[in-house]
Amino acid sequence: NAGVTQTPKFRVLKTGQSMTLLCAQDMNHEYMYWYRQDPGMGLRLIHYSVGEGTTAKGEVPDGYNVSRLKKQNFLLGLESAAPSQTSVYFCASRGANYGYTFGSGTRLTVV
Amino acid sequence: KNEVEQSPQNLTAQEGEFITINCSYSVGISALHWLQQHPGGGIVSLFMLSSGKKKHGRLIATINIQEKHSSLHITASHPRDSAVYICAVFNTGTASKLTFGTGTRLQVTL
Numbered sequence: 001n002a003g004v005t006q007t008p009k010f011r012v013l014k015t016g017q018s019m020t021l022l023c024a025q026d027m028n029h030e031y032m033y034w035y036r037q038d039p040g041m042g043l044r045l046i047h048y049s050v051g052e053g054t055t056a057k058g059e060v061p062d063g064y065n066v067s068r069l070k071k072q073n074f075l076l077g078l079e080s081a082a083p084s085q086t087s088v089y090f091c092a093s094r095g096a097n098y099g100y101t102f103g104s105g106t107r108l109t110v111v
Numbered sequence: 112k113n114e115v116e117q118s119p120q121n122l123t124a125q126e127g128e129f130i131t132i133n134c135s136y137s138v139g140i141s142a143l144h145w146l147q148q149h150p151g152g153g154i155v156s157l158f159m160l161s162s163g164k165k166k167h168g169r170l171i172a173t174i175n176i177q178e179k180h181s182s183l184h185i186t187a188s189h190p191r192d193s194a195v196y197i198c199a200v201f202n203t204g205t206a207s208k209l210t211f212g213t214g215t216r217l218q219v220t221l
Binding site: 031033042043045048050058090092094097098099100101102103104105 | 141142144146153154155156159161197199201207208209211213214
């Protein structure tokens with residue numbers, strides 16, 4: 001089925017460890033986004049991309065890096081995880097007609 | 112003041128009731144989404160609107176561009192409708208990004 005796939009779905013990291021979250025979409029969408037969702041905070045934009053090879057900072061970019069080497073993939077990296085990065089991470093993509101599709105989320109715990 | 116305001120913040124209804132959630136925004140928009148998130152679950156776009164009205168099953172969404180207002184209606188509500196509903200807009204000034212409302216938490220009881 002067409003959509004947005006996030007991997008992994010769950011992960012526990014120790015403080016200081018690194019990891020990469022993968023977002024893949026098969027809808028040929030130009031725009032892709034990474035959000036974090038924390039209790040009582042709503043969705044906050046971390047980074048986004050308006051096309052292959054481009055990235056831009058969102059509201060809360062510190063501690064994260066991203067790459068969009070291929071149009072269908074948007075990677076979110078944590079170089080040195082901190083407990084404050086414990087959150088649920090959602091990827092999304094947007095089509096030309098403003099249609100918006102979210103991935104199923106990644107629940108990350110940093111201990 | 113937030114660019115996107117929703118009301119009410121919390122709503123409890125009995126099964127079968129007609130429910131309305133409101134969204135007001137203060138910016139020019141290209142499109143508006145109504146999103147649904149079940150507890151511990153993913154986020155789904157129920158509707159995308161740029162004008163008029165859309166209906167899907169028991170759900171109806173309307174938008175008044177002149178009034179900068181949108182409503183989401185649920186007819187014959189059911190416990191499975193219990194979720195957080197989020198209004199989100201594509202601001203014409205920053206059309207690449209969504210601006211989110213704070214969400215409405217709906218609980219439908221038997």
